[in-house]
Amino acid sequence: MVSCSATLDVPRPVVVFLARLLAAPRRSIGTPKGSRVLGPFRQSVLALRWFRDRTWVHCLARDAGISQATGHRYLNEGINVLADRCPDLHAVLERCRLAGVTHVILDGALIECDRIAGTTEPGNDLWYSGKGRRFAGNVQVIAAADGTPL
Known part of the structure; x- marks a missing residue:
């Protein structure tokens, strides 16, 4: 060992x-x-x-x-x-509107993960990404036009 x-x-x-x-x-x-x-x-x-x-x-x-x-x-x-702790999408967009922000960037990434148990109602695996053809979690980020995370 x-x-x-x-x-x-x-x-x-x-x-x-x-x-x-x-x-x-x-x-x-x-x-x-x-x-x-x-x-x-x-x-x-x-x-x-x-x-x-x-x-x-x-x-x-x-x-x-x-x-x-x-x-x-x-x-x-x-x-x-x-x-x-993450704000809701609608709350972020509302804050942006009130601040006069005209454009935001919505981007995401698949983060590879172990197989985690969990199924949806039709019986599909909750953590399987058909697009990525692997087990992954989808992480979404909203940023200002300059790239600052919101």
């Missing part, structure tokens, strides 16, 4: 920010401190490694000393707390 430590090239304040977002729901439902395998900080590192390096979830789970199922759950929690 070979041990290895690595550095995640993400600023510490970003990890702390996500850790605080992850800790808030735990506090609100009264989760006892130390009752989960990973604390909010280590869970945020797991989620950010997935975003940054496209690390396979089974590798993230192994490195964190948790099961693959727990790794998926912790990753989904990280994605969900970030997604909850």
